[in-house]
Amino acid sequence: MRLSTLFIGINAALVAAAFSLVVHAHVCTKNASLADARTAELVRDYGLTDLAVFTEANYTRHPTMTDLNTPFQDSPMSLEHFPSGSLLQPPSHVVEPYAKKY
Amino acid sequence: MPKSIERQLHLIDFTVGSILRRKGKNGALLFVYALVVFILASVLFFTRSLRNEAASVLANSPEIIVQRTLTGRCQFIPIGYADSLRTIRGVLSIKPRLWGYYYDGGFGANYTIMVPLDDTMKQGTIAIGSAIAKLRKSLLGDIIPFTGYDGNAQTFTVAKIIDHESALVSADLILMSEMDYRAMSGVPSGFATDLVLTVRNPREYATIAEKITRVLPDTRPIVKSEILRTYDAVFSWRAGIVLLLFAGTVLSFFIFSFDKATGLSAEERKEIGILKAIGWETSDVLAMKFWEGLAISLMAFCLGVLFGYVHVFFGAGFLFAPVLKGWSTLYPSFSLTPNINAGDMLALFFLSVVPYTIATIAPAWRIATIDPDSVMRS
Numbered sequence: 001m002r003l004s005t006l007f008i009g010i011n012a013a014l015v016a017a018a019f020s021l022v023v024h025a026h027v028c029t030k031n032a033s034l035a036d037a038r039t040a041e042l043v044r045d046y047g048l049t050d051l052a053v054f055t056e057a058n059y060t061r062h063p064t065m066t067d068l069n070t071p072f073q074d075s076p077m078s079l080e081h082f083p084s085g086s087l088l089q090p091p092s093h094v095v096e097p098y099a100k101k102y
Numbered sequence: 103m104p105k106s107i108e109r110q111l112h113l114i115d116f117t118v119g120s121i122l123r124r125k126g127k128n129g130a131l132l133f134v135y136a137l138v139v140f141i142l143a144s145v146l147f148f149t150r151s152l153r154n155e156a157a158s159v160l161a162n163s164p165e166i167i168v169q170r171t172l173t174g175r176c177q178f179i180p181i182g183y184a185d186s187l188r189t190i191r192g193v194l195s196i197k198p199r200l201w202g203y204y205y206d207g208g209f210g211a212n213y214t215i216m217v218p219l220d221d222t223m224k225q226g227t228i229a230i231g232s233a234i235a236k237l238r239k240s241l242l243g244d245i246i247p248f249t250g251y252d253g254n255a256q257t258f259t260v261a262k263i264i265d266h267e268s269a270l271v272s273a274d275l276i277l278m279s280e281m282d283y284r285a286m287s288g289v290p291s292g293f294a295t296d297l298v299l300t301v302r303n304p305r306e307y308a309t310i311a312e313k314i315t316r317v318l319p320d321t322r323p324i325v326k327s328e329i330l331r332t333y334d335a336v337f338s339w340r341a342g343i344v345l346l347l348f349a350g351t352v353l354s355f356f357i358f359s360f361d362k363a364t365g366l367s368a369e370e371r372k373e374i375g376i377l378k379a380i381g382w383e384t385s386d387v388l389a390m391k392f393w394e395g396l397a398i399s400l401m402a403f404c405l406g407v408l409f410g411y412v413h414v415f416f417g418a419g420f421l422f423a424p425v426l427k428g429w430s431t432l433y434p435s436f437s438l439t440p441n442i443n444a445g446d447m448l449a450l451f452f453l454s455v456v457p458y459t460i461a462t463i464a465p466a467w468r469i470a471t472i473d474p475d476s477v478m479r480s
Contacts, residue, residue, distance in 0.1 A: 002111070002115055003122075004111040004114035004115045006118070007114050007397065008114070011400055014404035014405065014408070015404060017404065017408055018407050021408070022444075024440060028440045036158045036159055036439070038265070038267065038268065039267065039268040039270065040158065040161060040162040041162065042272065043159055043162045043163055044163075045218060045219065045222075046275070047164050047197075047216075047298050048160075048275075049160070049167065049329055050329075051152075051271055052214070052233075052270065052273040052274050052434050053270070053433075053434065055211070055212050055430040055433070058203055062214075063332055065167070082428055083428035084428045089335050091328065091332035092335060093328035
């Protein structure tokens, strides 16, 4: 087999596989909408506000409910030391000046 | 077959042969290149899907939440505040929300304890999140003891295990009745953690929030759009580790391209000199280098994206788990819905394939335009 045929074949297969990801993602999104709807219903019934991804600190478990003081509750000079704190940005409604918001 | 295509095929034949002659070097380059794309693609897929999932499920979160703050700290809010809030035009209903945290010393885990908005739990029973059930190996009907605020143990029967499919929002949740919550937490009746408001017109959120701060100056309203915005910005490229990963990968691409653009090895220079001496045109040399750059970068891009996708959506992002888990004992084993944004893919493509391909051509053009004799002698 010619090397160029091999080259084109391998690259075409790789590009096709990369495109198939888009199709797969599209199908999965369609199928997941029912499960998402059930979860959204649960969010409404229980009055939930946050994702349960980081359970190590209250301000990373409920970032939307937090304020600027929350990470420093242990002591005024306590440095942020939970790993998940370095993954999350402070919510914009916390860092924006209060007067600017309303 | 047209002559021009046949010509390109011959060039590809030669290029692939040349790549295969330097198997070790090019293989290592492809591996590292694909690894860099893999990291970047994994981060992009993970953060994009998490943000989409958050937007989809948190669309039903409370419209306005009113917290009470004293000297910058959240306090329990008197339920009587609802009377003042009812006077605001546009407010439809007000419900107290009771929630807090419980640290389970035995398992070293933090739980979120909560009363459903309509207080649907029967006294003495609880509903637990799937991650708690897994951690404690709890089944329906099991009895779980918790230590109350006064140090006394209180026992609850597991009446429900919340479905695993909603673990993303409920993994660490314990739902109980209002009576049980107050008995366990010591929050006196007449107080709530915060108040949940529903309003007639979503466009009035900002106006109503402003009125709330005027009517009750010691409160802080949080509107739904702020909740959604929080998760829209979550894991944004500016956030800590994500920024480091992005900076690292961009720097790697820069190093790859810079290494290629600054010059060719003596062997590669000699090869170009010989090709020119036997009659290759400069355009042929450039076409050969184009195919070489494309072969490496396109393969690295496709492999990186494919493995990144498999890692995040089939392997639940297992490489990220230690970072995401941090010091927490409870971590939801949620599966994210694949979500690919064309813009992200294009950005990744242009970041990985284009600079490398161009950087491969540039030094070859410099060498190819010099006299072959002097190239070979140097």
